[in-house]
Amino acid sequence: xxxxxxxNPPSPPQSQRTQASSREAFSRNLALGALIALFILSLAWExxxxxxxxxxxxxxxxxxxxxxxxLWRYRLYTxxxxxLMIWLYFAEGAVRAASEGGVGMRLAMVExxxxxxxxxxxxxxxxxxxAAAKAHTAGDEPA
Numbered sequence: 001x002x003x004x005x006x007x008n009p010p011s012p013p014q015s016q017r018t019q020a021s022s023r024e025a026f027s028r029n030l031a032l033g034a035l036i037a038l039f040i041l042s043l044a045w046e047x048x049x050x051x052x053x054x055x056x057x058x059x060x061x062x063x064x065x066x067x068x069x070x071l072w073r074y075r076l077y078t079x080x081x082x083x084l085m086i087w088l089y090f091a092e093g094a095v096r097a098a099s100e101g102g103v104g105m106r107l108a109m110v111e112x113x114x115x116x117x118x119x120x121x122x123x124x125x126x127x128x129x130x131a132a133a134k135a136h137t138a139g140d141e142p143a
Contacts, residue, residue, distance in 0.1 A: 031082070
């Protein structure tokens, strides 16, 4: 045994979080639930409730299916880009709420509400995860 190894004991393995906190789980579930609701709303709106034309606008629901698996797996990158993409659905809902009447206007207001809910949940997830990572790295540094 060398003098170097006896003076410097091996550092303990760094622990990584494997469980999400209850607030992280809540924000993920909120984002995922609202995303699924917006996906179903988009399909139902354009195919049955108040179709525009031949229902070809139902294709707008397809991009909403992409982030579902990433949200389910707590992928931080998915939360980040979804929080930006969701503003397209907010804008569409706001324009249609202002320009349509009756059922279309009510559906557009629900779309706006769900879009804001998804954004808030994604922002909450990102902030919680970054704060937890910062606290974790601060705890690993020697004093």
